[in-house]
Amino acid sequence: MPSAVNLDPGVDGGGATIAPEAPRGRRLTAEHVRDYGIIVVFIVLFIVLSITSPSFLSVDNLLNIVRQNAAVGIIACAATVVIIGAGFDLSVGAVYFLAGVASAWLAVHVNVPIGFLGGVAVGLLLGGFNGLLSTTLGISSFLATLATSLVFSGAGAAITKGFPISVSDTSYGTLGTGGFGRLTWSIIVFAIVAIVLQLMLTRTVFGRRVFAIGGNAEAARNSGVRVDRIRVITFVISGAAAALAGVIDASTVSSGGNDSGANLVLASIAAVALGGTSIFGGMGAVWRTVLGVLLLAMIANGFDLLSIASYYQDMFEGFVIIVAVAVNSLAIRQ
Amino acid sequence: MTVATDPRVELQGLSKRFGNVLAVDSVSLSIAAGTVHALVGANGAGKSTVGKMVAGAISPTDGRILLDGEAVQFGSPREALDHGVAFIAQELALAPDMTVMENVFLGVEPRHGSFVDRGSMRSSFDALLASSGFEVPGDARVRSLSIADQQKVEILRALCRGANVIIMDEPTSSLTRDESQRLHALIRDLRAGGMTIIYVSHFLEEVLALSDDIAILRNGRLIRTGPASAETEATLVNGMLGHAASADYPQRKPPPPGPPLLEVDGLSRAGFLRDVSLTVAAGEIVGLAGLVGSGRSELARAIFGADPVDEGTITIDGTQLGAGAPHRSFAAGLAMLPESRKEQGLLLDQPVAANTTLPFLGSSRRIARFGWLWKGNERDDVRTLLADLAVKPESPNAMVKTMSGGNQQKVLFGKCLFQEPRILILDEPTRGVDVGARHAIHNLIGSLAARGVGIILISSDLEEVLGLAHRVLVMRRGAIVAEFGADPSMDAVMEAAFGLAPAGVSP
Numbered sequence: 126m127p128s129a130v131n132l133d134p135g136v137d138g139g140g141a142t143i144a145p146e147a148p149r150g151r152r153l154t155a156e157h158v159r160d161y162g163i164i165v166v167f168i169v170l171f172i173v174l175s176i177t178s179p180s181f182l183s184v185d186n187l188l189n190i191v192r193q194n195a196a197v198g199i200i201a202c203a204a205t206v207v208i209i210g211a212g213f214d215l216s217v218g219a220v221y222f223l224a225g226v227a228s229a230w231l232a233v234h235v236n237v238p239i240g241f242l243g244g245v246a247v248g249l250l251l252g253g254f255n256g257l258l259s260t261t262l263g264i265s266s267f268l269a270t271l272a273t274s275l276v277f278s279g280a281g282a283a284i285t286k287g288f289p290i291s292v293s294d295t296s297y298g299t300l301g302t303g304g305f306g307r308l309t310w311s312i313i314v315f316a317i318v319a320i321v322l323q324l325m326l327t328r329t330v331f332g333r334r335v336f337a338i339g340g341n342a343e344a345a346r347n348s349g350v351r352v353d354r355i356r357v358i359t360f361v362i363s364g365a366a367a368a369l370a371g372v373i374d375a376s377t378v379s380s381g382g383n384d385s386g387a388n389l390v391l392a393s394i395a396a397v398a399l400g401g402t403s404i405f406g407g408m409g410a411v412w413r414t415v416l417g418v419l420l421l422a423m424i425a426n427g428f429d430l431l432s433i434a435s436y437y438q439d440m441f442e443g444f445v446i447i448v449a450v451a452v453n454s455l456a457i458r459q
Numbered sequence: 460m461t462v463a464t465d466p467r468v469e470l471q472g473l474s475k476r477f478g479n480v481l482a483v484d485s486v487s488l489s490i491a492a493g494t495v496h497a498l499v500g501a502n503g504a505g506k507s508t509v510g511k512m513v514a515g516a517i518s519p520t521d522g523r524i525l526l527d528g529e530a531v532q533f534g535s536p537r538e539a540l541d542h543g544v545a546f547i548a549q550e551l552a553l554a555p556d557m558t559v560m561e562n563v564f565l566g567v568e569p570r571h572g573s574f575v576d577r578g579s580m581r582s583s584f585d586a587l588l589a590s591s592g593f594e595v596p597g598d599a600r601v602r603s604l605s606i607a608d609q610q611k612v613e614i615l616r617a618l619c620r621g622a623n624v625i626i627m628d629e630p631t632s633s634l635t636r637d638e639s640q641r642l643h644a645l646i647r648d649l650r651a652g653g654m655t656i657i658y659v660s661h662f663l664e665e666v667l668a669l670s671d672d673i674a675i676l677r678n679g680r681l682i683r684t685g686p687a688s689a690e691t692e693a694t695l696v697n698g699m700l701g702h703a704a705s706a707d708y709p710q711r712k713p714p715p716p717g718p719p720l721l722e723v724d725g726l727s728r729a730g731f732l733r734d735v736s737l738t739v740a741a742g743e744i745v746g747l748a749g750l751v752g753s754g755r756s757e758l759a760r761a762i763f764g765a766d767p768v769d770e771g772t773i774t775i776d777g778t779q780l781g782a783g784a785p786h787r788s789f790a791a792g793l794a795m796l797p798e799s800r801k802e803q804g805l806l807l808d809q810p811v812a813a814n815t816t817l818p819f820l821g822s823s824r825r826i827a828r829f830g831w832l833w834k835g836n837e838r839d840d841v842r843t844l845l846a847d848l849a850v851k852p853e854s855p856n857a858m859v860k861t862m863s864g865g866n867q868q869k870v871l872f873g874k875c876l877f878q879e880p881r882i883l884i885l886d887e888p889t890r891g892v893d894v895g896a897r898h899a900i901h902n903l904i905g906s907l908a909a910r911g912v913g914i915i916l917i918s919s920d921l922e923e924v925l926g927l928a929h930r931v932l933v934m935r936r937g938a939i940v941a942e943f944g945a946d947p948s949m950d951a952v953m954e955a956a957f958g959l960a961p962a963g964v965s966p
Contacts, residue, residue: 330820330830337817340806347765347797347804348817348874349786407808 155455159401162452163416166445170423178430186426188307194422195315196221196370198415201393202322203366205414207266208397209326210359211339211406216255216270217367217393218386219277224248224368226281229290229297229381237297244372245365251277252364256357266360278385291380301377311373318366323411335359339406395442396421399449403457420445465527467492467655468513468544468624473522475508482508484679485522490672492623495646495656497666497687500676501699501921501953509676510626510659514546515539526624544624545617551609555602559595560584563615587619592648607638614645625649626657631665643669661750663692663957677701696953708926709905711945714742718777720913721793721882723762726771731757733938735771739882739913744904746928747917749956754937755917756798759886762915763795764788775882789818792881796871796888798917804871805859812841812855815873823878844873849899865896872903883907884915889923901927921949 175182191198200217207214224244232240255273259266284290304310326332334355337345346352370389375381399417402409421442428438466489475483483505490496498506511517513524515533523530526542533539536546553562560580569579584597593611601609610630617625627646631639646656646669660666666673667687674684675698682698719738726735732754739745747755760766762773764783773780781787788795797803806814816837820827826837841855850869852862859867868888875883888904889897904927908914918924924931925946933941933955941955 328832328834330827330832333813333817333820333832336809336813337806340808341802343803344797344805345817347763347785347795349789349821350817351784351786407806 155452159449159452159456160410160413163400163413163420163449167416167420167423170420170427174423174427174430178427181427181430185307186430188312190419190422190426191312191315192307192309194418195309195311196374197389197392197396198315198418199318199366199370199373200363200389201396201414201418202319202411203363204393205397205400205402205409205411206322206326206335207359207363208394208402208404209339209406209409210335210356211342212259212266212356212359214252214255214270214360214363214367215267215390216251216274216277217363218388218390219274219281220248220251220364220367221371221374221386221389222382222384223251223277223281223371225371225375225381225384226284226290227381228372228375229292230284232292232294232297232381233290237292237294237299240292240297241300241372241376244375245368248364248366248368248371249361250364251368252361253357255364256360259360260353260356266356274390281382285382289380289382292375293379295379298376298379301373301375311377314369314373318369319411319415322362326411331355331358336407339408341407392421393418395446398453399446401449401453401456403453404450405457417449465492466490466525467527468657469525469528470509470513471523471525473509473512473524474520475505475512475517476520482679483512483519483676486676486679486681487522488674488681488684490655490657492655493650493653494671495650495658495669497658497660497670497673498676499661499663499666499673499695499699501661504676504699505679506659506661506676507628508679510628510657511546513539513624513657514544514626516546516548540617540620540622543622544626545620545622547610547613547617547625547627547630551606551613553601553609553612556600558598558600559604559612559615560597562601562612563587563597563619565616567620583619587615590652591615591618591645593645605638607641610642611645614649623653624655624657626659628659629661630658631660631662639665661957663695663959667692667695675699692954692957692959696950696957700949700953709902711744711905711927711929712742712909714740714908714929715911717741720776721762721915722772722774724772724774726758726761726768726773728757728761728766728768731766731937732761732768733936735937735939737932737939739915741881741911741913742908743930744908744914744916744928746924746931747915747934748921748924748931748952749934751919753934753956755934756886757937758934759795759798759884759915759917763793763884765795765797786821789880790822793884794818794875794880794882795884796875796886798886798890800864800867800871800890804874805867807860808858810856810858811845811850811862811870811873812837814859814870815841815844815855815877818874819878840877841873844877848873848876848903868896868900872900876907879910880912882913882915884917886917887919888916889918889920921952925949925952 180186204214204217224247227247228240228244231243255270258264258269258273300310302309304313326335334350337348337350338352338355342352371386374384396417397414398404399420400410400413402414424442425438428435468490470486470488472485472487473483474481474485486509498509500506508517512519515536515538531542539546554565563584564580569576569583581597593615595608595611601612614625630642643665650656658666658670667690670687672684673687673690675682675695677699717740720741721739723735723737726732735758737745747758749755757766761768764785764787767783775791775793780791801807816826825840826833838855842853845853845855848869850866850873859870862870885904889900904914904916916924916928929945931943931947931952932939933952935956935958943952
């Protein structure tokens with residue numbers, strides 16, 4: 126006969142104990158590993174690459190890494206905000222594409238400043254649309270943004286008809302390639318976005334409310350938080366960030382509509398997960414996402430410099446993400 | 460009646476402990492085959508727990524269960540069913556999008572190789588209907604049926620698996636009067652066919668009409684069991700309540716005379732609330748009594764704006780509160796302590812400070828200006844509040860999930876009190892806290908009222924309501940059915956809650 130173990134409904138379900146160590150005290154928990162493990166991994170990889178590849182540790186190469194990843198970095202920082210609020214935005218790639226197209230079109234047909242501003246404005250609107258779909262209609266944001274991503278990419282393709290819109294005005298390249306030498310505007314914008322969103326989450330009323338709706342929406346509502354409104358704002362932020370990324374990349378190549386943005390969605394979510402932000406909402410940090418972006422970028426760069434085939438690189442990245450996500454789920458179960 | 464037949468089910472010294480609480484304390488019962496044996500008791504008396512132990516949903520800490528004289532030990536409801544014991548829970552467990560027939564035969568489908576043999580399924584279903592005398596459309600989707608018909612499906616499911624003992628846990632709590640009558644007719648038919656039924660309920664009227672025997676539980680103990688013919692509603696209420704020892708409650712100052720601070724007028728919500736009106740004065744504690752499911756929490760949530768209402772107005776100090784939204788309530792000085800602290804109240808992964816100040820981030824100039832948090836001020840203010848409430852640990856940075864239940868409850872209080880409300884709705888303020896914290900919370904409620912806060916107090920612990928309230932309103936089936944002044948007799952309140960002719964206002 127089966128024994129009477131663990132049928133006690135008095136404790137929360139699923140509370141299997143994992144840690145073999147003593148139950149309390151200051152010890153290294155999965156939670157610590159999740160929150161700070163990425164720093165250790167980042168530093169170790171940085172040192173390993175510095176030693177094994179002579180060209181890795183140079184200002185040129187390092188700034189290059191950041192510049193190449195500014196777009197995905199901006200998107201990932203905003204995705205962190207959405208995910209902490211227990212949402213998901215799968216349309217960032219499509220918004221990136223459509224905003225780049227709109228920006229180039231406006232730069233050609235109106236002028237360059239309107240091209241920049243208009244591109245970002247498109248993202249604000251599309252983000253708001255996503256947010257309203259998933260709140261007022263009650264569609265899960267995962268599905269809502271999956272659907273809108275088709276709509277947005279389709280709209281972008283309808284404008285380009287498959288041919289990227291190139292901008293002849295050379296000032297259009299300022300955002301992506303101009304700046305202070307190798308410190309391009311795109312790097313500066315990435316840094317500003319990361320810092321602003323980090324402070325927004327930890328230092329503002331809005332940030333508190335994002336954590337609240339993601340951690341326990343019902344409790345947040347009972348505490349007077351307007352859950353839907355906060356959620357819509359997170360999607361507006363995400364849309365604006367994806368558009369900003371699209372405009373930056375369009376500016377870099379002086380043409381809109383080259384990149385469909387399809388790989389940005391998974392790359393940004395991978396970076397968020399690598400940074401230990403809970404996919405279930407309520408926990409996470411932008412600074413760790415930034416480390417996640419840079420870690421993935423470093424892996425790619427290092428494998429290139431060491432001339433290791435890119436399929437090994439994909440495999441390695443996949444394993445790194447698996448480890449990060451496993452640590453995260455361990456931390457939650459504890 | 461108690462003709463000496465062999466007991467079908469026998470309980471010997473059955474006990475169940477949840478943590479520190481002895482929910483069922485050595486209950487011994489003998490249930491004759493082919494009878495309806497009711498288990499009655501107030502909320503928390505342990506009647507459902509006994510039912511669930513017999514059904515294998517909960518395993519006993521101590522004691523034995525005998526079926527036909529043989530000791531059995533069920534690891535799951537499935538094993539119990541293999542022994543012919545079926546459980547029909549309050550919340551039905553059917554697959555809503557499958558048909559009645561598919562639900563009835565789920566897991567025991569007649570097969571033809573690895574395919575379901577629909578033809579023989581249908582003939583078995585028809586046979587089942589004929590033998591039970593039930594009428595349910597076999598091809599209807601369960602979702603489209605009334606709750607009463609869904610219960611029939613549950614019963615058919617038990618019958619087709621050869622059950623001869625059925626345990627029903629509060630089966631009529633979500634049924635209309637008519638549907639209850641029909642269920643009772645079904646139960647009588649089942650009994651006539653030799654079925655043994657254990658019927659858990661707190662509706663005394665139906666228990667008296669339906670059962671052969673009634674067992675009364677109080678605080679986990681069996682008070683007595685005997686033939687239903689020897690009981691009346693009055694003797695049952697008496698047995699269920701006993702003479703509870705009076706606890707130490709803070710002294711009540713009568714509220715100062717004045718116009719009502721909160722006026723609720725004609726609040727209705729289809730299926731939940733029927734034309735509820737009440738007033739609360741400054742400094743007054745209004746208790747809401749009633750059985751589980753009588754609409755107390757629904758009323759609290761409707762006043763607070765957490766649930767929508769169809770009709771009615773809520774006025775605070777002469778100003779009507781806009782359509783239901785908790786943020787407006789907080790702004791108007793109306794706070795609510797929700798029933799379930801983990802699901803509805805707290806952010807377990809956040810520190811105490813973030814929990815406490817969440818409702819007031821938009822209104823407190825000291826902790827947030829232009830959307831920017833002043834964390835130093837926040838920490839200082841929260842620390843003062845924690846000291847006032849004697850929360851352990853007294854640290855604003857402590858994670859809520861690491862705290863004990865009593866201290867979490869105090870944090871939840873802190874969240875309502877960070878800016879002192881004018882009206883405070885307390886829904887089960889002492890649920891799941893230990894004796895010490897309970898006492899501290901009672902004193903806190905008393906002192907808030909003394910400072911002029913108007914309080915609506917909901918508790919399943921009637922003694923707590925009577926000990927604290929200046930006035931007691933009794934709810935039943937979504938409406939207020941009786942009103943009492945301070946210190947009414949417990950029996951009078953219970954009678955009103957059970958729907959017996961109340962001493963005060965009639966429904």
